[in-house]
Amino acid sequence: MAADGPADWPTPSDPGWPAGVRALTTTRGETQGFGFNLGDHVGDDPDRVAERRRLLVRRTGVVAIQWLRQVHGTHCVEATAASASAGAPEADAVWTGTAGLGIAVLTADCVPVVVAARDGSAVGGWRGLVGGVVAALLEAMPVAAQDTVAWIGPAIGPDAYEVGEEVTAAVRALPALGGHASDADRVLRAGRRPDRCQLDLFALTRALLVEAGVTSIQSDGLCTFTDARFYSYRGDGQTGRMATVAWLA
Numbered sequence: 001m002a003a004d005g006p007a008d009w010p011t012p013s014d015p016g017w018p019a020g021v022r023a024l025t026t027t028r029g030e031t032q033g034f035g036f037n038l039g040d041h042v043g044d045d046p047d048r049v050a051e052r053r054r055l056l057v058r059r060t061g062v063v064a065i066q067w068l069r070q071v072h073g074t075h076c077v078e079a080t081a082a083s084a085s086a087g088a089p090e091a092d093a094v095w096t097g098t099a100g101l102g103i104a105v106l107t108a109d110c111v112p113v114v115v116a117a118r119d120g121s122a123v124g125g126w127r128g129l130v131g132g133v134v135a136a137l138l139e140a141m142p143v144a145a146q147d148t149v150a151w152i153g154p155a156i157g158p159d160a161y162e163v164g165e166e167v168t169a170a171v172r173a174l175p176a177l178g179g180h181a182s183d184a185d186r187v188l189r190a191g192r193r194p195d196r197c198q199l200d201l202f203a204l205t206r207a208l209l210v211e212a213g214v215t216s217i218q219s220d221g222l223c224t225f226t227d228a229r230f231y232s233y234r235g236d237g238q239t240g241r242m243a244t245v246a247w248l249a
Helices: 046-060 081-086 133-140 165-172 201-212
Strands: 021-025 064-066 076-078 093-096 101-107 112-117 123-127 148-152 188-190 197-199 216-219 242-248
Touching: 021 112, 021 123, 046 064, 046 242, 064 081, 076 133, 093 101, 093 133, 101 123, 112 133, 112 201, 112 242, 123 133, 123 242, 133 201, 148 201, 165 188, 165 197, 201 216
Parallel strands: 064 101, 076 093, 148 216
Antiparallel strands: 021 242, 093 123, 101 242, 112 123, 112 148, 188 197
16 A cells, blocks of 8 residues: 655646646556556456555545546546546546536556646646547537646656558658658657657657647656556556646636
8 A cells, every 4th residue: 555645756847837737647656556546447456456446545635536437438528526436437537617626547658648728717638649639629618729728747768669651651641740751750750670660659649649639748858668656558467557637626
C-alpha cells in the first residue's frame, strides 16, 4: 500500500493554470510488485486496488472519483455525483462541472491530458491521441477551446517510443500536421530499425491541442519509460497504472 503523497505527485506548475482547478498524476510508490497501482484490469488484487482508490480520494480531498473503462476510443462522458456512484462507463475522455468531484484516466505510457476552463467552471481529461479523442472532449465541454488551458502529464518519451508503419502513416495523415512532411518531422524521426519511427507524443499532443483551438499548453515532458517513479508498459510488461486526476476545487 506504500505510496508517495500528493506533495510528490506531478502537477501543473505554470502560473497561468486556473486557481480553482486541481490536477495531478500519481506515482508508483514502491518499485517492487504493483506498488500504488490504481488499475483494476492488470492482474492485481482487486481488494487492494479498491483500497488504494479510497486512499486516493482521501489524499486529494475529493468527494468521489469518476473512473472509466478505457478502450482506446473517442467516447466522452460527463461526470456527475450520480454517474460516479453508478460505476465506470466505457470511455476514454471525461469532463465535469461539479465541484469536488474528481475525474481520472489511467496510464502507463499513454498520454494523459487535462483541459481546464480558464474561469474554473469545467475540467476534462483524456488518454489516447490519434483516433480523435482530443476533439471529442473539447466538443463535449461547455467552454470554447480558446478559453481553456491544457496540461500534458507524464508519458513515454520519444527516445523510448518506436512505432511501426501503420501508426506512422496514421500520424502523418493527421490534419493537425497539415499533411506536410516538414510538419510530420516535428513529431516523427527515424527509428533504430528501417521500418520504425520514433514518435514524440508530447509534440503530437501539442499539435492536436493547437489544431483544436487550445493555445495555452504546459508539460514537463516527464518520461514514464526512463523515470522510475512511473509505471511503463513498454518497460515493465505486466505492470500497474498511474491515475491522472483533476477536479474543481
